[in-house]
Amino acid sequence: MKRNKECLDAIEKAKKNIDDIKARKTDAIGCDSLEFIDTFLTPDEIAESDLRVALIGELIKARTEQGISQKKLEELSGVKQPIIARMEKGTTNPQINTLLKVLAPLGKTLAIVPLKQV
Structure with missing residues (x-):
């Protein structure tokens, strides 16, 4: 009370x-x-944050567009659902191999591309 x-x-x-x-x-x-x-925040910290937001945003978009729940993604990727949830909330910084495991069943991967020249 x-x-x-x-x-x-x-x-x-x-x-x-x-x-x-x-x-x-x-x-x-x-x-x-x-x-x-x-x-x-420094410009580098802002760029890092923007990249993280964009990456996780794409992960969430791919998962939801395909109608895959976090639990189903756990089954497909081998990454536990609570870890996927923390990734999507932004409360953890996943390792590259974890991201690759989660992205693969969604038909996605990471790529190295040239930075835009300013």
């Missing part, structure tokens, strides 16, 4: 904070979240 009260209090406090932010017509940190992230 005490935990429910704590949760309700936290929700109420969050609502008040949101109302305050709206009343001041500003973002919580003074800028949008992407601008904020750019202030403390």
Whole structure:
């Protein structure tokens, strides 16, 4: 019962904070979240993050387009479903061999391609 009260209090406090932010017509940190992230990440870290997001996005897209559940992908790839879930959530950095095992049943693989010249 005490935990429910704590949760309700936290929700109420969050609502008040949101109302305050709206009343001041500003973002919580003074800028949008992407601008904020750019202030403390290096260009290399941003590029690495973008690559990870794109890679996992393609994995999820291929799996869902083919109607394959994470559990079925476990059976096809030999990679445990909780690991696949963590990969898709972005809470783990999978090794290349793990990615290759998961991508193969989806008809995908990794490729080395030249970087675009800026």
